[in-house]
Amino acid sequence: MPIPLRERVLTLLIGAVAVAAIADSVSAPLTAQAPAGVQAYAPPRTAAGHPDLQGVWRAWNLAKFDLEDHGAKPGVPAGRGFVVDPPDGKIPYQPWALEKRRQNVARTKETDPYKNADPLAKCYLPGIPRLTYLGWPFQIIQTPQYVAFNYEWSHKKRYVPVTSVAAPPAPDDQSNWNGIPRGRFDGNALVVNLANFNGYTWFDMAGNFHSDALRVVERYTPINADTLQYEATMEDAKVFTRPWTIRMVLQRQKDVGILDYECTAMLDEMGIHHTWPRDFDVVQ
Amino acid sequence: MSTRDRFLLSIAALVVIQVVSSVPASGQDVGSRATRLASAGWTVRVADRPGGGGAAVGQAGRGRAGGPSTPAGPIPRTPDGKPDLTGRWNGSGGVLHNTVILEEHPGGFGVQAGKTLIIEPPDGIIPYQPWALAERNRRRDDANGYEDQVGHCEFYEVGRLASFAHDIMYSGGNVIINHTQHITRVIDMNRREHLPQGIRLWLGDPIGRWEGDTLVVDTTNLNGKGRMALGGDFYSSDAHLVERFAMVNSNTFNWTLTITDPKVFTRPWTMTSAVPMTRERQGGESFDTEDSCHEGNVDLVHLKNVYDQAHGNGGAVKWPPEYVQGPGPGQTR
Numbered sequence: 045m046p047i048p049l050r051e052r053v054l055t056l057l058i059g060a061v062a063v064a065a066i067a068d069s070v071s072a073p074l075t076a077q078a079p080a081g082v083q084a085y086a087p088p089r090t091a092a093g094h095p096d097l098q099g100v101w102r103a104w105n106l107a108k109f110d111l112e113d114h115g116a117k118p119g120v121p122a123g124r125g126f127v128v129d130p131p132d133g134k135i136p137y138q139p140w141a142l143e144k145r146r147q148n149v150a151r152t153k154e155t156d157p158y159k160n161a162d163p164l165a166k167c168y169l170p171g172i173p174r175l176t177y178l179g180w181p182f183q184i185i186q187t188p189q190y191v192a193f194n195y196e197w198s199h200k201k202r203y204v205p206v207t208s209v210a211a212p213p214a215p216d217d218q219s220n221w222n223g224i225p226r227g228r229f230d231g232n233a234l235v236v237n238l239a240n241f242n243g244y245t246w247f248d249m250a251g252n253f254h255s256d257a258l259r260v261v262e263r264y265t266p267i268n269a270d271t272l273q274y275e276a277t278m279e280d281a282k283v284f285t286r287p288w289t290i291r292m293v294l295q296r297q298k299d300v301g302i303l304d305y306e307c308t309a310m311l312d313e314m315g316i317h318h319t320w321p322r323d324f325d326v327v328q
Numbered sequence: 329m330s331t332r333d334r335f336l337l338s339i340a341a342l343v344v345i346q347v348v349s350s351v352p353a354s355g356q357d358v359g360s361r362a363t364r365l366a367s368a369g370w371t372v373r374v375a376d377r378p379g380g381g382g383a384a385v386g387q388a389g390r391g392r393a394g395g396p397s398t399p400a401g402p403i404p405r406t407p408d409g410k411p412d413l414t415g416r417w418n419g420s421g422g423v424l425h426n427t428v429i430l431e432e433h434p435g436g437f438g439v440q441a442g443k444t445l446i447i448e449p450p451d452g453i454i455p456y457q458p459w460a461l462a463e464r465n466r467r468r469d470d471a472n473g474y475e476d477q478v479g480h481c482e483f484y485e486v487g488r489l490a491s492f493a494h495d496i497m498y499s500g501g502n503v504i505i506n507h508t509q510h511i512t513r514v515i516d517m518n519r520r521e522h523l524p525q526g527i528r529l530w531l532g533d534p535i536g537r538w539e540g541d542t543l544v545v546d547t548t549n550l551n552g553k554g555r556m557a558l559g560g561d562f563y564s565s566d567a568h569l570v571e572r573f574a575m576v577n578s579n580t581f582n583w584t585l586t587i588t589d590p591k592v593f594t595r596p597w598t599m600t601s602a603v604p605m606t607r608e609r610q611g612g613e614s615f616d617t618e619d620s621c622h623e624g625n626v627d628l629v630h631l632k633n634v635y636d637q638a639h640g641n642g643g644a645v646k647w648p649p650e651y652v653q654g655p656g657p658g659q660t661r
Contacts, residue, residue: 098499168623183514185499187414190615192497192506199484199510199530203615213616222618301502301514304529308622309482309553318480318622319629 087232087266092188094206095232097264099184100301101272101294103177110250111135111290120249129277129289135252136285148251157311158320163245166320167307169200169221171245172238172260173276173290180305181297184264191227191234196302204236213240218256221245233265247278255282270296400577403541406498411541411575413496413503416610419583419601420491429559430454430487430599447584448598454561460592467560471638474631476555481621483509484530485554486547486569487561487585490601493608503536503543510619515545522548528565530554543573564591579607 088096106123113133116122127133137145151161164170170178180197191204204227212224223238243256263275272294279287311318404412423440432452435441444452456464466472477484492508501518515536523533533549552565567589575581583605588596 169618169620183499183502183504185497185502185504187497189610192495192504194504194506194512194514199512200619201506201510201512202618205615220618221620221623224616300523301516303527304531306482306484306530308480309477309484309530312480317628317632318625319632322624322626 085232085266085268087269090186090188092186094186094188094229095234095266096186097184097191097234097266097272098186100181100297101184102181102297103179103274103292103294105177105292107177107290107292108174108179108248111248111252112250114250126290126292127288128275128291130286135247136288138283138285141253141283145251145253148246148253152249152251157316161251162249164249167198167311168244170197171241171247172202172222172225173262173274173278174245174247175200175222176262176274176276176294177292181302183302194302197305198307199304204234206234215239218242223258223260230263233263236260236262236264238262253283254278254280257282264294267293270298398579400579402577403575404578410538411543411581412498413543413573413575413581414498416493416495416608417581417605418493418608419603419605420493421601421603423602428557430557430561442602445599445602446597447600448586449595455594455597457592457594460562464560464562467555467562471635472560474628474635476558476560477553478555478558479628479631481509481625483507483511485556486513486531486571487556487587487599488554490583490585490605495610503545509621522546525549528552532569541575545569545571545573547571562592563587563589566591573605576604581605 090096090098105126106121107126109117109120109123110125111127112125112135114120114122114125125133127135130136148161151159152165154160157165157167160166164174164178169175175195175197176182178195178197180195182193182195182197185192185194189205189207191206192201193204194201202222202225204225206227206229208226212226217224217240219242220240221242221244224240225236225238227234227236229235238260239258241254241256241258241260243254243258246253258278258280260279261277263273263277265273265275267273273291274294275289275291277287277289278284308318406412423442428439429442430445431454432444433439433442446452446454449455454464467475473479483489489505489507489511492511494505494507497504497506501516503515503517505513505515507513511531513531513534515534517536519535522535527533527549528551529549530551530553532547532551534545534547536543536545538544547569548567550563550565550567550569552563552567555562567587570586570588572584572586573581574583581604582600584598584600586596586598587593
């Protein structure tokens with residue numbers, strides 16, 4: 045009986061996120077504002093002389109549900125948003141895109157993963173920046189040449205070269221769920237420029253989306269030994285009227301390292317076969 | 329590389345599942361299987377490029393690296409004197425038989441002949457208990473290929489990983505091993521006790537220590553769901569894995585995996601990689617391939633149909649008409 049099982053797994057997937065967020069909101073700084081004194085802290089340096097951002101980090105906040113201010117919904121606590129620019133805290137959509145977001149939200153009510161519009165319901169790569177604040181921890185590992193991000197969510201990883209002189213792929217390569225990164229250090233911050241995204245990922249569970257014209261600049265700034273300030277600026281002339289920026293803090297996790305959360309295997313175990321058609325190359 | 333291109337790489341893995349099931353166990357009609365593959369529009373592709381062992385399941389892409397770029401020198405060391413294993417390594421010898429079947433097997437149907445990777449016991453045969461051998465052979469059967477996680481873009485098992493390129497990094501008290509596709513392991517070098525038994529993981533809980541110049545990684549807390557090879561080899565959640573990474577020179581280390589699992593085997597046994605782990609070049613552009621696979625896995629439906637037909641489940645997966653792009657409404661694809 046596949047449909048009831050799909051309902052169950054979707055409930056499980058969403059419910060797990062909700063429970064985690066609620067359980068941890070006690071200790072979570074829900075404000076989108078950055079603590080003062082960002083530049084005052086001098087982080088340790090790696091042997092290569094780079095700011096040392098290594099360790100296990102986690103976003104204990106509500107960004108996974110909605111990047112904007114929002115009221116409570118089933119399984120979703122009300123909370124402040126994370127958009128710091130523009131100052132009104134709203135993602136600056138073009139009019140048609142606002143309507144598209146409304147349709148996205150309507151289609152998240154589908155309990156069947158392959159009819160649900162949220163790519164996360166199908167366990168697709170969440171994209172950047174969503175993977176950062178999805179709620180599962182991730183580990184940063186640094187070498188002289190690159191910074192590796194190992195995510196607990198589905199054992200996903202990505203490498204950000206920080207000394208590469210190789211050009212990113214041509215702009216018409218719009219096929220990457222997480223984009224193609226080029227990184228550099230700016231003072232104490234790791235700055236990651238991302239392009240070459242496909243248009244299939246979302247920013248959160250509230251239908252916020254982008255096109256394949258998306259460009260992202262991430263900035264990871266250590267503000268004390270156990271806290272990173274995370275900023276991401278999104279630019280997409282097809283969807284937004286102007287660039288916009290989110291800001292939040294990531295907290296060092298000390299109890300146990302990253303474990304595992306195999307999203308696709310959980311679909312299997314709930315009786316949901318991954319046999320739905322993939323229409324990426326046909327339908328936007 | 330498009331989603332579809334990347335997906336083609338995963339198709340190759342599916343094909344290998346189909347092909348390997350014809351190798352030693354069942355003596356089925358391979359002609360009909362080849363016909364089935366052809367009718368499904370599949371082409372058999374097996375990675376055979378030197379140093380490119382992961383090509384069929386994920387590591388192909390822009391800027392793939394070849395063999396070592398510099399001649400072998402003495403063992404490099406970190407400031408504390410330990411061998412420096414950091415870098416990119418590959419023990420496949422350029423072929424994928426390591427992921428296909430662990431014991432000696434003949435070639436054919438896209439699979440290269442291979443010698444056994446089992447170095448202990450000396451006969452090169454995995455010492456299964458009778459029930460477990462029967463279960464291994466059941467898993468190896470063509471009709472059950474759908475059960476293997478590789479076709480689902482899931483590659484979780486420690487021994488299987490040795491045949492793909494992997495990056496080793498040191499970070500704080502951890503040794504990190506990132507394999508091709510979404511397979512990562514963080515080995516805790518400080519902890520002496522494993523996690524509580526209640527925490528069960530696809531790749532287990534690896535803790536490490538140095539014995540002289542050898543990195544020893546001890547893994548328990550497995551969930552028993554992983555498979556060691558497309559040919560159906562497995563162990564249970566009670567398994568205790570001990571890996572040894574013994575550096576020989578700057579470009580080479582020897583890797584062995586010893587498995588103790590009284591529930592499945594009659595004695596502990598040890599495997600190694602097809603060739604010693606060999607350093608590959610590692611560079612910026614080689615990182616420009618991400619871990620997508622499941623996202624474009626349009627042909628898992630074929631394995632599911634084979635499985636359903638063999639098991640009398642009424643055959644085909646039916647896609648809802650609104651999702652059917654090519655064939656007519658209600659038809660399978």
